[in-house]
Amino acid sequence: MxxxxxxxxGIGTFADSTFLSILARLSLLILGGLLxxxxxxxxxEPLLMIPMGLGMIAVNAGMLYLxxxxxxxxxxxxxxxxxxxxxPDSAPAAQPRxxxxxxxxxxVKDNDNLMYFMGLDFLQPIYTFTFSNGLIxxxxxxxxxxxxxxxxxxxxxxxxxxxxxxxxxxxxxxxxIAVGLFGMSYGEAASVSMIGGADGPMVMFTTLKLAPHLFxxxxxxxxxxxxxxxxxxxxxxxxxxxxxxxxxxxxxxxTRNISSGEKLAFAVISCIALCLLFPMASPLLLxxxxxxxxxxxxxxxxxxxxxGTILYGATLFLGxxxxxxxxxxxxxxxxxxxxxxxxxxxxxxxxxGGIMGGYVLYFLKGRQxxxxxxxxxxxxxxxxxxxAQKMVQDDAPGEIILPEALGANISGxxxxxxxxxxxxxxxxxxxxxxx
Amino acid sequence: MNCSVSRRRPPVLARLAGPxxxxxxxxxxxxxxxxxxxxxxxxxxxxxxxxxxxxxxAIAIAISFxxxxxxxxxxxxxxFRGAETxxx
Numbered sequence: 001m002x003x004x005x006x007x008x009x010g011i012g013t014f015a016d017s018t019f020l021s022i023l024a025r026l027s028l029l030i031l032g033g034l035l036x037x038x039x040x041x042x043x044x045e046p047l048l049m050i051p052m053g054l055g056m057i058a059v060n061a062g063m064l065y066l067x068x069x070x071x072x073x074x075x076x077x078x079x080x081x082x083x084x085x086x087x088p089d090s091a092p093a094a095q096p097r098x099x100x101x102x103x104x105x106x107x108v109k110d111n112d113n114l115m116y117f118m119g120l121d122f123l124q125p126i127y128t129f130t131f132s133n134g135l136i137x138x139x140x141x142x143x144x145x146x147x148x149x150x151x152x153x154x155x156x157x158x159x160x161x162x163x164x165x166x167x168x169x170x171x172x173x174x175x176x177i178a179v180g181l182f183g184m185s186y187g188e189a190a191s192v193s194m195i196g197g198a199d200g201p202m203v204m205f206t207t208l209k210l211a212p213h214l215f216x217x218x219x220x221x222x223x224x225x226x227x228x229x230x231x232x233x234x235x236x237x238x239x240x241x242x243x244x245x246x247x248x249x250x251x252x253x254x255t256r257n258i259s260s261g262e263k264l265a266f267a268v269i270s271c272i273a274l275c276l277l278f279p280m281a282s283p284l285l286l287x288x289x290x291x292x293x294x295x296x297x298x299x300x301x302x303x304x305x306x307x308g309t310i311l312y313g314a315t316l317f318l319g320x321x322x323x324x325x326x327x328x329x330x331x332x333x334x335x336x337x338x339x340x341x342x343x344x345x346x347x348x349x350x351x352x353g354g355i356m357g358g359y360v361l362y363f364l365k366g367r368q369x370x371x372x373x374x375x376x377x378x379x380x381x382x383x384x385x386x387x388a389q390k391m392v393q394d395d396a397p398g399e400i401i402l403p404e405a406l407g408a409n410i411s412g413x414x415x416x417x418x419x420x421x422x423x424x425x426x427x428x429x430x431x432x433x434x435x
Numbered sequence: 436m437n438c439s440v441s442r443r444r445p446p447v448l449a450r451l452a453g454p455x456x457x458x459x460x461x462x463x464x465x466x467x468x469x470x471x472x473x474x475x476x477x478x479x480x481x482x483x484x485x486x487x488x489x490x491x492x493a494i495a496i497a498i499s500f501x502x503x504x505x506x507x508x509x510x511x512x513x514x515f516r517g518a519e520t521x522x523x
Contacts (some may be wrong), residue, residue: 154510157503165499172492176484186487262513266506273505277498414502419495426494430487 005181009064010427012333013099024328025060032056032323035227044227045383047312048319052223055323059101063327066100093417103324106132106216123324131321132215134208136314137201138287140302143311144201144381144413145291146303150266151258152407153414159404160377164411167377169353170196170346171419177345182338186431187211190423192339196220196346197416198216198229198380205284209424214335216325221339222321225347229380233387241371247396251368260296267292270414276419350378354408370396377413378404 005012014022035053039046093301104123110115117124130136153160171193178189187210203222207215237246272287275282294302305312359372372392376385385405392401 154506157506157510158500161499161503165496167497168492172488172495175488175491176481179484180481256514258510259513259517262510265513266509269505269509270502273502274498411499415495415499418498418502419491422491422494422498426487426491434483 052318054146166357
């Protein structure tokens with residue numbers, strides 16, 4: 001039987017695991033399959049969920065025995081899987097082999113070991129050079145910048161910003177909950193709170209800066225939930241807004257056309273102002289406004305490159321990387337339960353905040369404003385805007401709220417970037433004061 | 436007058452939420468070691484934490500509305516400049 005397990009190590013590692021470990025791997029295999037199915041069905045974001053689900057399946061099915069890594073030498077220590085029966089008592093005890101995978105080793109710290117894994121695990125170079133330094137987040141943001149038409153924001157800046165600030169309720173309210181009720185440090189609490197901003201790159205960036213030891217679980221939980229907004233928010237909208245209010249037709253004042261020159265000037269001035277205020281978040285801000293500038297300057301070859309190759313390439317590897325990081329040993333960590341609860345709290349609170357903001361405008365504008373527009377302020381460009389439009393379309397056929405929704409959506413990205421910058425700048429300060 | 440009260444059981448998720456929260460709080464209370472060195476702030480009084488969250492939100496509100504104001508001024512200025520150019 002041992003020979004069988006040695007040949008088919010994926011099965012062998014199952015047989016060699018504890019009951020909990022087997023359960024964890026099986027659950028992740030099923031979850032991976034479910035993500036692929038829901039992605040194909042369109043319930044979850046397919047571009048992210050299909051690579052993620054498949055990566056999750058592969059990493060949990062494809063486990064094998066590896067020699068324990070030497071802490072001093074950049075190589076694995078060769079050891080037999082079973083100690084020879086006739087080994088003398090004085091012989092040094094063979095170190096037990098460890099279970100691992102050939103995808104990525106996210107927790108490696110030592111430089112020699114890192115170089116060793118670079119040559120062994122096929123996704124290690126992508127993890128080290130694009131994921132763990134935030135490059136992939138910046139590339140996704142560059143792509144988002146190219147997709148954004150800031151004209152919607154420029155047409156109604158105060159209204160959009162008001163909604164976006166309301167929709168940051170989760171980002172703010174989860175912070176004291178995480179510290180006070182869950183005993184997390186300020187850095188960890190700020191990182192998990194950013195899930196409420198519903199911007200994956202922001203979550204990654206904040207975690208890298210404030211809680212690098214939780215980078216993998218927070219990023220995975222964050223992106224998993226961002227996929228769920230696609231399927232979960234419509235239920236929340238139906239729950240919080242009665243059908244007759246959902247069918248409200250928004251009366252809008254005519255707005256003048258915003259020229260591309262104005263949009264470009266906005267991108268340049270905002271980039272200067274926000275980078276001056278938050279140098280720590282300047283890589284993300286630069287990428288966002290570079291994308292906007294490329295779009296507004298009509299640099300067609302760049303637009304094609306960023307909108308096609310860079311954005312889709314980054315999304316594919318982001319999804320795949322998130323999937324392969326979901327190995328049972330990384331995900332089934334006690335802190336992940338806290339992150340799961342806090343992540344969903346943050347996103348639900350942000351959704352509620354956005355809809356409450358929508359209600360405020362609904363009453364202020366004499367019941368001539370659809371409060372569902374508020375949900376679009378929960379960033380997650382352009383998913384929440386599309387979700388809001390679809391819901392309105394169902395209840396008031398022919399009604400178009402997309403211009404207002406996209407304005408709120410873009411403001412959501414900007415307020416998330418502002419909050420990311422504020423947290424990154426202030427949390428170390430708060431920590432030093434608390435000490 | 437018919438004053439019937441619905442005795443419908445709450446959904447499964449709602450029934451699970453309470454025990455799950457208690458479990459989480461208990462597991463947190465029994466944790467003996469903080470997850471990192473900076474976790475010293477975990478014991479910070481709740482009031483201080485709320486104060487800090489308030490500061491973060493206040494700054495975010497101020498900067499967001501300053502950005503909105505900047506956008507408004509920019510569009511007004513550019514619209515004015517466009518009208519002047521057209522007149523010329």
